[in-house]
Amino acid sequence: MFHPVRGSIFLIILLALALSVGIIYVSAPHILYSEEIANVEKQIIPKTETLAPYVGKAVVINLNTMMVELKDGTSTVETFPIVSKGKPGSYYETPGGNYENDYKEINHFSSIGHVYMPFSVHVFGNFFIHGIPYYPDGTKVSSTYSGGCIRLTDENAELVYNFIEKGNPIIITQNSGSDFEKQNDNSNTINSMEMTRYMSATVSLEFLTQDNEIYFNDKATTRRKLLYNLLTLNDDAVSKSYARSLGTDLFIKRMNEKAKSIGLNNTLFIGVDVETETTDADLVRFNEYIKDYKSYLVTRSTE
CATH class of the missing domain: 2.40.440.10 (L,D-transpeptidase catalytic domain-like)
Known part of the structure; x- marks a missing residue:
């Protein structure tokens, strides 16, 4: 079952990471106190041990x-x-x-x-x-x-x-070749709809054209413009539209391939409009990835 507190962890950490590097400005009602951020980090960042890297x-x-x-x-x-x-x-x-x-x-x-x-x-x-x-x-x-x-x-x-x-x-x-290695993960298993949406947005950016005209709800638009609807208005029909462009089964496969490529080894996507089963540690790593490599999605979610 979806836990409302854990469901909010994704956005709390994403905003905290964005604020830390000055990606976005958040108005006063949404400002997080530093002690709250620290408490969240204590909850979801477990001690992990990096496994041996590949050879060849x-x-x-x-x-x-x-x-x-x-x-x-x-x-x-x-x-x-x-x-x-x-x-x-x-x-x-x-x-x-x-x-x-x-x-x-x-x-x-x-x-x-x-x-x-x-x-x-x-x-x-x-x-x-x-x-x-x-x-x-x-x-x-x-x-x-x-x-x-x-x-x-x-x-x-x-x-x-x-x-x-x-x-x-x-x-x-952006750092070293070990950034995305597998980790021992003994953290809690959670469900996250936000993770599904952000991964759908990521795969869209990496596989689909963004500025070609498409039709959504009988109106001309672009996939890039629809990011706000997906990430801020939580309109999962956007994810479905993205997925149909590639083929839904193939799109979900790409979501899981992307997860594996950034070291989310305990995350499984089964659809574009359902919660993702993941872990606290994977959620932290994904938030860090969005901050470091997909900060455009953070700015689009606040426009």
């Missing part, structure tokens, strides 16, 4: 240092800089997580950017590691703007392309 080949991308490492076990094979990434705080911000490469293409054509992306290595959703894009007429894209992909020089993109094999991890982090 991996690509580690640090969004803060703007560097890529090609690793083979504990050895670093190559390091080189990132040319550009998705703008922090935008809806196309580069997503963090521990992913597995499932395919690569020597010259992928982006149906979103309408450009070719040389030496493309798929990460997750609409995101790739690739070289400098170029238009169908062969003209290179001059801007360093990125719609969220990791852009490298062609030479370094080719290094990644030749190095990585199907199933190899791709870790994208």
